[in-house]
Amino acid sequence: MEAMFVLDTNAGSVRRPLITSLIFGTQDGGAWLYAGTSAGDVMTINVMRTAVQLVHPATRHGVGSMIMSSSGQLLVAGGDGSLTLFSNDHMWQNMQPFCRVPGSITSLSSTPDGAALFVGTKEGSVYRVACGSFAVQSVSQGHAGPITSMGCGAGAPGLGAFAATACADGGVRLYDIQIGMLASAAHPGPSAGACLSLGLASSGPPAGELMLVTGWGDGCMRGFRHPASQPPGGGMAPVWTLPGAHATTSGCGVAAISMAHRGHLIVSGGEAGEVRVWDTATREMVQQFKQHTMRVNALSILRDDVHAITCGEDCSVKATDLPTGASRAQWQLATGPRALAVGQDQVTFVTGGRERHISVWDLRVPSPVRTLPQAHDREVDSLAFLHQGAPLLASGGGEGIVKVWDMRAGAPLAAAAAHTDQVTSLAWAPGGSCLVSGSRDGCMATWQVRA
Known part of the structure; x- marks a missing residue:
């Protein structure tokens, strides 16, 4: 059990800002306590006198974290990305940051040998700062x-x-599931808005390259390529931009993207309910049809690359012939389905939404063939079928729970939580080696699933 005590300091004329971090000095037997504040100051507190001895401005936008160096000097990290080392027996005059990292620093740690610092930021990034050269590495x-x-x-x-x-902040990231992040894409700029949708091609020419197609709030589609030879930690510059892909008078934004299994077509859905088909090589639109009267929430291309299933906020689900735009079947639901997934047999598909249950459909039947009731405590936001091996379905709910279902029995095999907010996306890794989930909490989780 750890002992705790409350130190009611006499701040005198010092106004009481929010204390963001606390640390005792290491060279003075704990006689001094340092308090970082939301105002960007560091207060030096005399523990025996319980009084603030000195207040010194350290950084802009608040103190994010503090640690003591091996020599007993105070290292202060700021909300402006600055790192400043304070010394001289509390006579902190004209101290200047020795280093800056991109973003607002929220955490700071030193390696055991003192050779480097690891810096975490509010923007979700981690940097390594070499002591001595102060070189910053992402x-x-x-x-x-x-x-x-x-x-x-x-x-x-x-x-x-x-x-x-x-991500809604405009970030696009590529990860090797085993080793971590490989590359990030440069943000197109504030006018692009949020990145709303993404399609990932398994491979493309030249061999070993991955192609990402992204849809944005400004109605543009942007393509990125990542060569297999590029070392981890690099960037992905856009190789093409398709302006106005889904910018209409009724709505602007590329809400959903799916890529053909042969990689020759891209199918996208818009905020106004329109569905468009694009030639991957030329980026020319080869077909368009108004399938929904409201936002396209999800779409999936069947394995034949000829048919697609779409669901919209207008409470409808439709199966469409891509070359002609002709409707093959349609279903009307009580609420707008948020998620959609197609099964291994390419005839079964599932939907989920605000009603909290999962509906199982057959393309040849007008009504659900089965219902998985109360699949989640809140709305069903994501669905993904495993397309190899056992008939497994993954679902993600608004409460942050990920479940895996045995579709033969119609019962959950497992349920677990790794997120603090709704699970917005699910995908099975190739071969079904693992399941990956993404959430509104900004986290991506990797799950090992054994049937």
Whole structure:
């Protein structure tokens, strides 16, 4: 059991800002306590006198974290990305940051040998700062906003499985599922808005390259390529931009993207309910049809690359012939389905939404063939079928729970929580080696599933 005590300091004329971090001095037997504040100051507190001895401005935008160096000097990390070392027996005059990292620092740690610092930021990134040279190296870059879409794929044989994520903050990331982040895409700019949707092609010419197609709030589609030869930690510059892909008078934004299994077509759905088909090589629109009167929430291309199933906020689900745009079947639901997935047999598909249950459909039947009642405590936001081996379905709910269902029995095999907010996207890694989930909490989780 740890002992705790309360120190009611006499701040005198010092106003009481929010204390963001506390640390005792290591060279003075705990006689001094340092308090970082939301105002960006560091207060030096005399523990015996319980009084603030000194207040010194340390950084802008608040003190994010503090640690003591091996020599007993105070290292202060700021909300402006600054790192400042304070010394001189509390006579902190004209101290200047020795280093800056991109973003607002929230955490700070030193390696055991004192050779480097690891710096975490509010934007979800981790940096390594070498002591001495102060060289800054990006270790990983996460998301600072909700993950809106995700896809999994494989590169050339022997290169493993990959996951790509899109975020409401405009971030696009590519991960090797085994080793972590490989690359991040440069943000197109504030006018692009949120990255709403993403499609990941398994491979493409030249061999070993991965292609990401992303849909944005400004109605544009942007393509990125990542070569297998590129070392981890690099960037992905856009190789093409398709302006106005889904910018109409009724709505602007690319709400859903799916890529043909042969990679020759891209199918996208818009905020106004329109569905468009694009030639991957030329980026020319080869077909368009107004399938829904409201936002397209999800779409999936069947294995034949000829038919697609779409669901919209207008409470409808439709099966469409891609070359002609002709409707093959349609279903009307009580509420707008948020998620959609097609089964291994390419005849069964499932939907989920605000009603909290999962509906199982057959393309040849007008009504659900089965219902998985009360699948989640809140709305069903994501669904993904395993397409190899056992007939497994993964579902993600608004309460942050991920479940795996045995579709033969119609019963859950497992349920677990790794998220603090709704699970917005699910994808099985190639071969069913694992399941990947993305959430509004900005986190991506990898799950090992054994049937």
